Amino acid sequence: MSTILAKEMLRDSKPKYKAVVAMIRDQIAAGGLSVGDKLPPVRELAWQLQITPGTVARAYTVLTDSGVLHAEVGRGTFVSDPATTIEKESGELPLNLIEIDVVRHNSGGDVNSVNLFSPHLPNGGQVELIRKLMGEIAKDPPSGIMHYPSRRSAEPAREAMTQWLHGAPIGQIDANDIVLSHGGQNAIVLVFQTILRGRRPVVFVEELAYPGFRRAAELVRADIVPIACDKDGIIPEALAAAAERHPEAQILCTSPEVHSPTCGFTPMERRLALVKVARKADLQILEDDCYRIGRAEGEGYRLLAPERGWYVSSLSKSVTPALRIGCAIGPRGMSAALHRSAEHGFFGLATPMLDLCAALLAHPQLPQIMENSRLGVERYVKVAVNTLGGFDLRWRHDVPFLWLKLPQGWRASAFCLAAEKAGVQIRAAEEFASRDAQSPHAVRMAVNGGVSLRSFEAAMERLRRLLDNPPEEIGV
Structure with a gap:
């Protein structure tokens, strides 16, 4: 690309990115740049034009958004084929924007x-599959449309959820262990309602944690106490010290596979150390596994501490958040109490949703x-x-x-x-x-x-x- 003319254009142009946009458009119109040609990297062109990389990047963005250029990850920015793009009315990227539809x-x-x-x-x-299944269920709902939900009507969905959780390292489970919920947030509330006792129970969380833990605690009138973390998650010594200061604490909430928001991971050595502290302080452990979309890298707390490990998950980050399908699983001997929390709170998922859950989670394409x-x-x-x-x-x-x-x-x-x-x-x-x-x-x-x-x-x-x-x- 020739930059002599561009420097002349840039001398008196305000803002300068518009001059870069005009330069590239002119080069394409004059045949200096052809369809498929690769443009210089942002920093290289900025050096040639003696302007900031941000100015060149903004020009590239304007031209990319208008379809004149296209970017390919790891390869660079190229001239697009006009026959395959529809240029927007304005080539300028607006900075004062309203919320889109x-x-x-x-x-x-x-x-x-x-x-x-x-x-x-x-x-x-999943969009096409869910639409197809919803149409089939609407024609002939297996659970009918005139009945309250029940454990019996939810059994196929719970069986399908068990199949969907296959591979999650949380210990042995069957359909009776599964309590279906309206997403992961509802599952957290169910666990709190099942566990927490007293007028002002205390819930431990990571110092940076999923905000839903705090909201769920507020609903059940519990106090949140954050625990210091490092790159591997909760620091065992900090948890032990907090348990000494707050003997009324009853549960530790954590996301060992995917720390939200930091993308961290809790290795097995750290998990075992935290289990040791939890047993000494008689803390329940709630594992939120909603953000994992790949293979689990470590054993879950329900497997490591089966007498106090609780587990919640949902379809929101792996299939779709629209259906609001999640689940909660309690430790040994707590399934009945967890079921009661759900049934006393909302009876259960709507029967058409149970039918969709059963069909979707067991579908071979999923x-x-x-x-x-x-x-x-x-x-x-x-x-x-x-x-x-x-x-x-x-x-x-x-x-x-x-x-x-x-x-x-x-x-x-x-x-x-x-x-x-x-x-x-x-x-x-x-x-x-x-x-x-x-x-x-x-x-x-x-x-x-x-x-x-x-x-x-x-x-x-x-x-x-x-x-x-x-x-x-x-x-x-």
């Missing part, structure tokens, strides 16, 4: 506003569909890592979110506000911490497979530009 957001199309609050799985075939979604998540994670890998980023290829520690001078809340103005919604670390705790300057970004890979990459590029060029009011 939910249908459009979930369509997988190209969008400018990208919500990265909660993970959204790519469609691996394992491959879940693998397709997992591979889709991996592609989105790779895009994020390729774009933001130069910063302090924690990620795992089979975890649907990433953890970014902000460079010195950034505050998490200010960065989230700037990102939202740029059309990217992310969560600050403080949302995962207790109210009076000091949280790190970090953010969590979830994978959103409901938008195209191109739109997700554009969102990552906008975050990188913010990190490279902090505004004066939030930079130092």
Whole structure:
């Protein structure tokens, strides 16, 4: 690419990224760039033009979002074929954006506003399968449509859930151990309702933890006490000290396979040490396994401590969150009490949902569909890592979110506000911490497979530009 004319254009152009956009468009129109040609890397072109990499990245994003260019993960940015793209009316990427329509957001199309609050799985075939099964069930529901749900009507769904959990290292289970719930959050509340006693029980959680633990504790009038962690999770000595200070504590909530929000993992040596402390302090252990979409790497607490290990999971991060299907499993001898908590609270899942659960979880296509979604998540994670890998980023290829520690001078809340103005919604670390705790300057970004890979990459590029060029009011 010739840069002599571009330097002349850039001299008096404000903003400069528009001049870069015009330069590339002119080069394509004049035949200097042809369909399939690879553009220079961002930093290389920035050096040639003597401008910032963020300016070039913004120009590339504008042209990518308008279909003039397309990016391929790990390969670079290329000139698109006009016959296969529909250019938008404006080539400029708007920074003041309103919330997009939910249908459009979930369509997988190209969008400018990208919500990265909660993970959204790519469609691996579950949409088509669920629609098909819902149609079949609607014609002739096995459980009927004029009956209350019961343990007997839920038995096929519980059997299917047992099959779906095959391979989870949580010890021996059968259908009677399974209590179906309205998603993982409802499962946590059921466990709290079954276990907690007294006027103000205490619940231990990781110092950065899934916010649903706090919300569930509030519902049952329990107090949350955060426990200090390191890269391997809860520190056993910190748990022991907290148990000494809070003898009324009754349960420890943890996510050993996937720490939310930090993407961490608790190794077996640490798990065994925590079990030892829990036994000495007579603490129950609740394992939240909702974020794992790959193979489990360690033994679960229900297997390690069968007399006090509780387990909750759901379909939200591995199949779909729309159905609100989850489960809770208690330790030995506690299944009846857990069933009563569900039946006294809401009788059970609606019978058509039980029929769908039974058909879906036992369907022979589901394992491959879940693998397709997992591979889709991996592609989105790779895009994020390729774009933001130069910063302090924690990620795992089979975890649907990433953890970014902000460079010195950034505050998490200010960065989230700037990102939202740029059309990217992310969560600050403080949302995962207790109210009076000091949280790190970090953010969590979830994978959103409901938008195209191109739109997700554009969102990552906008975050990188913010990190490279902090505004004066939030930079130092």
